[in-house]
Amino acid sequence: xxxxxxxxxxxxxxxxxxxxxxxxxxxxxxxxxxxxxxxxxxxxxxxxxxxxxxxxxxxxxxxxxxxxxxxxxxxxxxxxxxxxxxxxxxxxxxxxxxxxxxxxxxxxxxxxxxxxxxxxxxxxxxxxxxxxxxxxxxxxxxxxxxxxxxxxxxxxxxxxxxxxxxxxxxxxxxxxxxxxxxxxxxxxxxxxxxx
Numbered sequence: 001x002x003x004x005x006x007x008x009x010x011x012x013x014x015x016x017x018x019x020x021x022x023x024x025x026x027x028x029x030x031x032x033x034x035x036x037x038x039x040x041x042x043x044x045x046x047x048x049x050x051x052x053x054x055x056x057x058x059x060x061x062x063x064x065x066x067x068x069x070x071x072x073x074x075x076x077x078x079x080x081x082x083x084x085x086x087x088x089x090x091x092x093x094x095x096x097x098x099x100x101x102x103x104x105x106x107x108x109x110x111x112x113x114x115x116x117x118x119x120x121x122x123x124x125x126x127x128x129x130x131x132x133x134x135x136x137x138x139x140x141x142x143x144x145x146x147x148x149x150x151x152x153x154x155x156x157x158x159x160x161x162x163x164x165x166x167x168x169x170x171x172x173x174x175x176x177x178x179x180x181x182x183x184x185x186x187x188x189x190x191x192x193x194x195x
Contacts, residue, residue, distance in 0.1 A: 056147025072132040075121035080114040087145040102129040106172035113181035124169035134158035
């Protein structure tokens with residue numbers, strides 16, 4: 001039997017099928033991670049507040065919630081990074097140069113734990129007088145007993161139609177502020193687990 005030579009540019013059916021399988025496999029692998037749930041199409045809503053880390057107290061998600069009467073309530077989480085904790089001794093705020101905002105701090109000094117977050121907001125421990133509107137920024141200066149002071153521009157957010165800020169009280173006395181801190185970690189390894 002003699003085999004006739006194949007014309008140039010043709011391949012046996014098995015080879016063409018093999019190439020097709022490889023091409024489809026590569027296309028399938030390239031498509032992994034795409035679709036309606038792909039991370040590249042997911043909307044990430046970053047927290048509205050600002051963070052300041054690196055000093056003796058971490059200031060996390062700091063913002064002012066505008067109340068219906070035009071006043072504002074500070075919402076922030078604080079964590080003392082070392083030792084037995086710290087204290088928030090004063091809060092100052094301004095709406096620009098030479099435009100101070102009246103601040104009321106109902107718990108003075110406010111204890112800050114090193115073993116858990118101290119959440120300011122549900123108890124309205126710090127409130128501001130004035131007319132606050134969504135989108136406004138306020139210069140906030142936090143002074144601590146031991147840590148260096150922190151100054152930052154924080155946003156004002158509206159309570160809005162959602163319940164996201166329902167836990168932030170409008171007036172002091174809604175909840176008792178958390179005052180007791182659990183004991184500090186006994187070893188450096190335990191302390192590092194809180195940071």
